[in-house]
Amino acid sequence: MQMMATTVFQQALGTLESHSCLSSSGFRHECGSASVKLISKDFKVDIALMRRGNYCSKKRSFSLIQASTSQTTVFDPVSSPLHKTANDSKKKPSEAALILIRHGESMWNEKNLFTGCVDVPLTKKGVEEAIEAGKRISNIPIDLIYTSALIRAQMTAMLAMTQHRRKKVPIIQHEENEQARAWSQIFSEETNKQCIPVITAWQLNERMYGELQGLNKQETADKYGKAKVQEWRRSYDIPPPNGESLEMCAERAVAYFQEHIEPQLQSGKNVMIAAHGNSLRSIIMYLDKLTSQEVISLELSTGIPMLYIFKEGSFIRRGSPVAPTEAGVYAYTKRLAQYRQRLDEMLQ
Numbered sequence: 001m002q003m004m005a006t007t008v009f010q011q012a013l014g015t016l017e018s019h020s021c022l023s024s025s026g027f028r029h030e031c032g033s034a035s036v037k038l039i040s041k042d043f044k045v046d047i048a049l050m051r052r053g054n055y056c057s058k059k060r061s062f063s064l065i066q067a068s069t070s071q072t073t074v075f076d077p078v079s080s081p082l083h084k085t086a087n088d089s090k091k092k093p094s095e096a097a098l099i100l101i102r103h104g105e106s107m108w109n110e111k112n113l114f115t116g117c118v119d120v121p122l123t124k125k126g127v128e129e130a131i132e133a134g135k136r137i138s139n140i141p142i143d144l145i146y147t148s149a150l151i152r153a154q155m156t157a158m159l160a161m162t163q164h165r166r167k168k169v170p171i172i173q174h175e176e177n178e179q180a181r182a183w184s185q186i187f188s189e190e191t192n193k194q195c196i197p198v199i200t201a202w203q204l205n206e207r208m209y210g211e212l213q214g215l216n217k218q219e220t221a222d223k224y225g226k227a228k229v230q231e232w233r234r235s236y237d238i239p240p241p242n243g244e245s246l247e248m249c250a251e252r253a254v255a256y257f258q259e260h261i262e263p264q265l266q267s268g269k270n271v272m273i274a275a276h277g278n279s280l281r282s283i284i285m286y287l288d289k290l291t292s293q294e295v296i297s298l299e300l301s302t303g304i305p306m307l308y309i310f311k312e313g314s315f316i317r318r319g320s321p322v323a324p325t326e327a328g329v330y331a332y333t334k335r336l337a338q339y340r341q342r343l344d345e346m347l348q
C-alpha cells in the first residue's frame, strides 16, 4: 500500500514536472547611475528594479517550432494533478521556470587565460561550484536541459543534477546523425519517465575570443592597455581581433533561445541552461531588455544559478536561489512552492 501510494505520488510529481521524458557574488548589473548586485540577499533591490519595469519584459512573439523533444500534455501546473478535471487539462500552462547557470571555474579561468571556444574542463573548485549550484536549485522543477557543446558547461549541468531531489537522470541527446539517434534509444517507457533530456547546442558556446584565446588576461592588458582589453571583453559591438563581439555572439545564442527554448517554456516545460559568461550575458540582455550600454556592466560569476519565471509571455527575474532550504529568499511562486511541498512529502 505504502509502495503503491508512493508510485501514484511519483506519477503525480512527474505530471507536475510536465512529464517531459522524451521529449557569492552573483549577477552584477549597472542600472542608470546605481550599480547593484542582483543576488537573492539583495532581493529588495531586485524587487525595486522589477517595479521600475527593468526585469519584466513585455509580451513576445514566438516561433512555435517543435524542438527535438516530443510535446507533452498541456496542463495547469498549479492545480493538483491528482484532482485534474477534463477542463483542467485543456488549460494553458500558467508558468514555467527558467534557470540560467554559468559553468563552474574552468582550468583556464584559474590560470586567467582567455578561453572562448577552447574546450577546457572544470577545476576541482569548479566541480564544487557546480555541486553547490545543484543544491540551490534542487527544489526547482527541471524538464529539459540545454548546454553548450563545451565540456565545462556540460560538466556543470551534470554535476548540478546529481544534487536534484527528484533524482531524475540527465541524458545527453545524440542527434548528430541517424545512427547516433538510433543507437541511443531507450526502450522502457518507465525508464524514460525518469530521464531529463540534455540538448547540446554549439550556439550556446562562449563567444569566440579570436586571437586572444590562450593569452593571459593580465599580460594582454599590460601589452595593449587596460582600456583596450576591457573594450574587447565588455563592449557590445567591438570584437576582439578575429573573434566575436557580444553582438555577434547574441546573433546565434539569442536566436537559438528564441527558436528552440522559448517554445518549450511556452508549452510549460521547466528549463535549465548551462552555458557561458558571454552567451548568457547576451541571453540576459534579451530577457531583461538591457541596452547595449547596460550590458557592459553585467558580470556573471561562475556557478551561480539564476532563476526566471516565464509567465504569460514575459520573463520575470526571481533572483538566485541562496540555498535549498531558503524558499522565501527568492520568493517561490505558488507553483514552485507546491512542487517543493510534493518533494518534501515524497522524500520524507
Ligand SMILES: O=C(O)[C@H](O)COP(=O)(O)O
Pocket: 113, 114, 115, 116, 117, 206, 209, 233, 276, 277, 278
Ligand atoms: O572565455 C573566457 O575567457 C571567459 O569564459 C569569459 O571571459 P571574459 O570574462 O573575459 O569575457
